[in-house]
Amino acid sequence: MKKTYLLTPGPTPIPENVLALSAKPILHHRTPQFVKLMEDVKVQLKYVFQTKNDVLLLASTGTGAMDAAVTNLFKKGDTVITLNAGKFGERWTKIAKAYGLNPVEIKVEPGQSVTVGQVEQALNKNPNTRGVLFQASETSTGVAMPTREICDLVRKRENCISVVDAITALGVFDLRMDEWGIDVLITGSQKALMLPPGLACISLSDKAWKWSESSDIPKFYFDLAKERKALAKGQTAWTPAVSIIIGLQETLKMIKDEGLENVFKRHETLARATRAGIKALGLEMLAKDSPSIAMTAVLVPSEIKDGKGIPKTMRDKYGVTIAGGQDELEGKIFRLTHFGYVDKFDILIGIGALELTLKDLGYTKFEFGAGTGAVLKALASS
Ligand SMILES: Cc1ncc(COP(=O)(O)O)c(C=O)c1O
Numbered sequence: 001m002k003k004t005y006l007l008t009p010g011p012t013p014i015p016e017n018v019l020a021l022s023a024k025p026i027l028h029h030r031t032p033q034f035v036k037l038m039e040d041v042k043v044q045l046k047y048v049f050q051t052k053n054d055v056l057l058l059a060s061t062g063t064g065a066m067d068a069a070v071t072n073l074f075k076k077g078d079t080v081i082t083l084n085a086g087k088f089g090e091r092w093t094k095i096a097k098a099y100g101l102n103p104v105e106i107k108v109e110p111g112q113s114v115t116v117g118q119v120e121q122a123l124n125k126n127p128n129t130r131g132v133l134f135q136a137s138e139t140s141t142g143v144a145m146p147t148r149e150i151c152d153l154v155r156k157r158e159n160c161i162s163v164v165d166a167i168t169a170l171g172v173f174d175l176r177m178d179e180w181g182i183d184v185l186i187t188g189s190q191k192a193l194m195l196p197p198g199l200a201c202i203s204l205s206d207k208a209w210k211w212s213e214s215s216d217i218p219k220f221y222f223d224l225a226k227e228r229k230a231l232a233k234g235q236t237a238w239t240p241a242v243s244i245i246i247g248l249q250e251t252l253k254m255i256k257d258e259g260l261e262n263v264f265k266r267h268e269t270l271a272r273a274t275r276a277g278i279k280a281l282g283l284e285m286l287a288k289d290s291p292s293i294a295m296t297a298v299l300v301p302s303e304i305k306d307g308k309g310i311p312k313t314m315r316d317k318y319g320v321t322i323a324g325g326q327d328e329l330e331g332k333i334f335r336l337t338h339f340g341y342v343d344k345f346d347i348l349i350g351i352g353a354l355e356l357t358l359k360d361l362g363y364t365k366f367e368f369g370a371g372t373g374a375v376l377k378a379l380a381s382s
Pocket of ligand 1: 009010061062063064088135137138139140165166167168188
């Protein structure tokens with residue numbers, strides 16, 4: 001028998017009470033029962049998004065909401081600034097190009113965050129910019145962006161909106177949509193919302209809704225105005241991801257019961273403990289200056305020639321699934337995740353399996369228990 005554990009940046013583990021709900025008979029979506037469910041979910045989502053505006057639900061993964069943001073808010077030929085600190089920032093550029101926008105990309109080295117100064121400079125150089133599109137947490141490198149400061153820059157410009165992919169940030173750390181003037185905020189179900197993949201959430205500020213009025217990009221399925229109209233009646237425009245929305249009601253309740261502040265604190269504690277373990281093993285993080293508390297991207301030590309062997313051994317031999325690096329970072333980093341339905345003992349499991357794996361692969365610069373001991377100390381002192 002081998003027990004398995006999921007410590008990837010999505011899908012993340014699903015709470016047992018939520019899994020149990022999926023065994024219940026399916027609900028039809030054009031019924032008063034579904035409307036009642038949506039009315040509750042609508043209110044609770046505003047709490048997690050920290051907004052008074054509606055949060056729309058799309059039956060898609062997170063990328064669907066990124067796509068919808070571009071097609072619903074901009075016009076062909078619009079200049080937008082995209083922040084590329086990794087694979088998901090690059091996705092903004094690709095989507096913008098696909099729909100005929102003119103993306104001005106700020107690209108930084110893997111592990112670095114884009115600075116507010118860089119964004120300000122790009123905005124000054126491109127005064128006709130209609131949007132700044134970026135990640136609050138760049139999952140491919142484990143970097144956090146200065147979301148509040150960037151949105152602060154943007155909100156002062158009448159002709160520009162901020163579009164924030166918070167797919168591994170919302171429900172992980174503080175993102176005050178209304179207070180910070182975030183114009184578009186996006187997440188996906190399989191992340192800190194602790195659900196299976198297949199549901200995307202997107203909220204627009206009043207300013208962003210104004211942008212949508214002048215958009216000329218063809219759209220049909222992802223038509224946010226249609227979704228808003230449907231949501232006013234407790235519905236979605238098309239058949240919703242009913243089972244995931246049933247689970248969402250439960251996970252939103254869990255978040256509310258724990259309290260957003262405590263959810264953020266828990267994630268901070270778990271990130272600190274993970275990093276104490278990594279350091280005690282003599283390993284280095286990829287993100288030096290601005291790590292996201294959602295995940296820890298670790299450089300493969302030079303003693304290990306086959307970097308891809310780390311996630312493979314952890315998964316196949318020890319049953320602990322973590323993520324490796326993507327594209328140019330393949331084989332160079334591995335990523336331990338600590339958000340969603342995760343608590344302190346999950347961190348011990350992750351670091352424990354890592355210790356065994358490192359020894360298996362020939363990295364011997366530590367004594368067994370160095371990492372897990374450091375995790376325990378960090379947890380005990382928090
Ligand atoms: C920051 C970020 N943006 C976008 C995506 C894409 O989301 P999806 O795979 O749900 O389409 C991911 C997925 O991991 C992500 O982490």
